[in-house]
Structure formats: structure tokens, C-alpha cells
Amino acid sequence: MTLATPEAQETPERTGRPTAVITGIGVAAPNGLGTEQWWQSTLSGTSGIGPVVDYDASRYPSRLVGRIAGFEAAEHIPGRLLPQTDRVTRLALVAGAEALADADANPAELAEQDGYGEYGCGVVTSNATGGFEFTHREIRKLWTQGPQQVSVYESFAWFYAVNTGQLSIRHKLRGPSGVLVSEQAGGLDAIGQSRRTLGQGVKLSLTGGMDSSLDPWGLVSHLASGRLSRSDDPATAYLPFDTRAAGQVPGEGGAMLVLEEETAARARGARVYGEIAGYAATFSPRPGSGRPPGLERAARLALADGGLGVEDVDVVFADAAGLPTADDEEAAALRALFGPYGVPVTAPKTLTGRLFGGGAPLDVAAALLALRDGVIPPTTGIDRPVPEHRLDLVRATPRQAPLRTALVLARGHGGFNAAVVVRSPETA
Amino acid sequence: MTITLDDLVLVLTECAGADDDVTLNGQNLDLPFTDLGYDSLALLETAALMKHRFGVELTDEEVTGIETPREFLDRVNHAAAQAA
Numbered sequence: 001m002t003l004a005t006p007e008a009q010e011t012p013e014r015t016g017r018p019t020a021v022i023t024g025i026g027v028a029a030p031n032g033l034g035t036e037q038w039w040q041s042t043l044s045g046t047s048g049i050g051p052v053v054d055y056d057a058s059r060y061p062s063r064l065v066g067r068i069a070g071f072e073a074a075e076h077i078p079g080r081l082l083p084q085t086d087r088v089t090r091l092a093l094v095a096g097a098e099a100l101a102d103a104d105a106n107p108a109e110l111a112e113q114d115g116y117g118e119y120g121c122g123v124v125t126s127n128a129t130g131g132f133e134f135t136h137r138e139i140r141k142l143w144t145q146g147p148q149q150v151s152v153y154e155s156f157a158w159f160y161a162v163n164t165g166q167l168s169i170r171h172k173l174r175g176p177s178g179v180l181v182s183e184q185a186g187g188l189d190a191i192g193q194s195r196r197t198l199g200q201g202v203k204l205s206l207t208g209g210m211d212s213s214l215d216p217w218g219l220v221s222h223l224a225s226g227r228l229s230r231s232d233d234p235a236t237a238y239l240p241f242d243t244r245a246a247g248q249v250p251g252e253g254g255a256m257l258v259l260e261e262e263t264a265a266r267a268r269g270a271r272v273y274g275e276i277a278g279y280a281a282t283f284s285p286r287p288g289s290g291r292p293p294g295l296e297r298a299a300r301l302a303l304a305d306g307g308l309g310v311e312d313v314d315v316v317f318a319d320a321a322g323l324p325t326a327d328d329e330e331a332a333a334l335r336a337l338f339g340p341y342g343v344p345v346t347a348p349k350t351l352t353g354r355l356f357g358g359g360a361p362l363d364v365a366a367a368l369l370a371l372r373d374g375v376i377p378p379t380t381g382i383d384r385p386v387p388e389h390r391l392d393l394v395r396a397t398p399r400q401a402p403l404r405t406a407l408v409l410a411r412g413h414g415g416f417n418a419a420v421v422v423r424s425p426e427t428a
Numbered sequence: 429m430t431i432t433l434d435d436l437v438l439v440l441t442e443c444a445g446a447d448d449d450v451t452l453n454g455q456n457l458d459l460p461f462t463d464l465g466y467d468s469l470a471l472l473e474t475a476a477l478m479k480h481r482f483g484v485e486l487t488d489e490e491v492t493g494i495e496t497p498r499e500f501l502d503r504v505n506h507a508a509a510q511a512a
Contacts, residue, residue, distance in 0.1 A: 078445070078447045079445040079446045079447040080444060080445040080446065080447050080465055081445065082445045083442075083443060083444055083445045083473075084444075084445075084469075148476055148479065148480065149476075149480065151473060152469045152472050152473045152476070153469065153473070155469075
């Protein structure tokens, strides 16, 4: 890294770790199934938020969701997998296959090659809610028809780790694998854990996150959080950093990324989107403790992990809770790091809603494509930004800018904070 | 009552799905289920639905000991004869 500070270069973690690069992206988002479709929607401000259409939600206090329309699982995955998978796992399988194809990587073939071996490829994903739709159906059978009628596949189809498991089986990703559950921060934690496995014999790790829990039972569980917007207007229901901010819209989907050790990726001639240069996670103190939230510290630690300073950051992808107090806290952290209006800030998740375990990997995908295309995607709908925030929020339309480094922030309900630093690929 | 291969294929497909890779028919009655792409969970699920549909009960131990479609049919038809 040419821009690393002398202090950072002496950090043993930094010098001893292999460089982790992203070589493949797969996306399943409410405003686009597939990376290019989603990215075009994101740049053109096309929203995936709309009213619930799959069932009558008229008696719910919140009726807007970010739903992936027109997803027919049978068109994408084998018939044998359908009876044993929830919608979330089907989405993860589709995005995982897209990411591996995009990276031109076939783990089963790589396992035969020098330097890889049977355990040379792994998978680490994030998930925050499990398989709601599947479980909803099976629990209904349990109380109406009895335990004998409950599918044996309920034993794992609901489970947070099921996306990792099915991806591992399907693509023969037999190396170190895992699942991270820390709500919206989980997607960055998964990427951090995936990066940690590189160099432990792992050359390639499929990572990212996926969530889907918008069936009637799932929506009720989101309502119970007390954080959902009660607006019926898709354009203004989720307005982070706006004076009208009054909650979130829950969405489904996420992104899968192919993370590789740079030398291995270069050796097989892979195209590189960028590097995961830094990662850190912190935990906020309990509310009312008087101590500050942990988001700023997570960002500082992630930059230090990458040997970078705040002056290196060209754009921030904010967590953007859409709740006044949480927005104030994030704006305060950004001011403390960069100064007032010190860095462009964006939150393209205004077009998808919050995707929980899948949200942050989608932001990392957006950051990588922003670096590639030299354009910052917009935060849509924000007409009245909170003046006290003093943020350089990229609103309404994309902003062209030369970009090398992006900071992605995420907070998970319950005190989780995580930050990832994404860097442009080094040019020879 | 005799449970036929057609019954088994129907129930198995309902429980564990189907694809074009392998089709269960009279030609491969002695192929292991694992070669046909059905794991032990698929068989447990199939046995549960057999009980629901035909009233034929196999213990979990019996089910997990079954390796081929022919053995499965022999077992359920034996159990059906016992129950009758």
C-alpha cells in the first residue's frame, strides 16, 4: 500500500496478512435481481419499496416493504433444493452463484489445483432473521395437523447458518466457514471473518449476507422492533438524515462477494474490483451509560487496520438508520471523523429499505462499483436534511468523483457496530 | 393394499423434490438412494408422508437402515401387511 502511514506499516497485523481482494459480486435486491440490474436502478434512483402485495396487510400499522418482485426460485435452483429451502436461502443461492460466475471461479475445479486443495475455498455469510416463511408454514402445520406433519427440513431450513451450509454443499466450499449474526452489522462482520480465513490455508472465500422475512409473521416481528415507518408513501417512508425521518422500511435480499487472496486471484488471472483494506467491529455501551456509541471507534479502528487515515477516505456509505436519535449519533461520528461537510456521504439503501444481514454487503458492492465507475450513488428522497448534521449528503442524483477509498458503516440493533474500508485495486 | 413404485415416486418427489439428473424407475430399483440424490432426511420425510397417506408406520431406525427403493417398498408393504 503506497499511502500507508509509517506507524500503520509497523502494525504487525497489517504487514502479516495477505491482501484480500473482491473478484466477484452477486446481488439480490428489491430494486434489482442481479448486479447490473440493481446497479442501474441504484444510479437512476429506481426504488424497490412498495406496499405488501402477497397478502392483506391493511390491518398492519406498517405496510411498506422492499420486496424482490418476480423472483421464481424454480427458474434458478434445482428442484431437489426447493422442498428444503426458505426464500432467503434461495436468494442466497442465486446471488452466490452469480458472484462465483462473475469471478469466473469454480471451487470444485480449484480444489484440484496446486495451492488450493479440498479445503482451499470457504464460505462465511451473515443472516439476522433465519427462514421465516418456511417456519411460518411449518408452525401452522404443527398447531393444525400435529408434529408428524412438520417437514423434517424445518430442522435446518429456518437456521441462521443455513445459507452458509447450502452454499457450501452446492459449490463444494469445504474450507473454514461460518455465519455471523449481529443484525445489520453482521454483513460487515462476515466479510471481516471471511478475510480472517484467508491465509489460514484458504485462498477463496464466498462471503456476504442475505435476509428475507417479509411474510405476515416476519413483518409482525419487524413491527415488534418499534423501528418501522408508518408512512404509506414509498418515496418518503424511509428518510435517513432528513428532518422528517420517522423509521425504517424492512427489505429483503443482500449481496454475495467472492473474496480472494490477492496473489491467488492474480495467479488465476481474476479481475479485481477492489481490496478489503480494513475492518473493525465495536460494541456500544448500554443506553444511558453516558459513554459514547461505538460507531466512530469502529471507523477509526478499521482505518488503522488498513494503515489509512481519514484524509484517505473519498466517500462514506452510511448506516442511515432513519431514526432521529440514531441519525444524530451517526452524523456526530462522521463530524468527529471528517469535520463538518468533510466527506461525501451516501445511503443508497433508501431505494431498498434495510436488509438486515444482507444490507451491509450490498453497500460494499455499491462501494466497489462506485470505485469502478467513479460515481457516488444517491441517497434519494432527502429534501430537508437536518441542518445540525452538517453532512455532505449526496442527494437526488449520482455525483461523479474520482474515488479510491470508501468507508462502509453498519450498526446492528443491540449495540453492534462495524466498519469496512474498500480500496481501488492497485494499478501496476 | 400394495404400495407401488409409482406411489413411492410421487411421495418422494413431493417430499424431496425432483430434477432431471436422476429419475427413479423400474430400472434402478436397486440403486442406493444416495446415488439417486436422496439423503436420509429425504427418506425420513418420505416415511412420514407414507404414514399420513397410507397409514403405514416405519420406525426411524428402520428408515435409516434402508438403502434402495426396492428395500423401501418391501419394508412399507411388509408393514402394511402386518397392520392389515
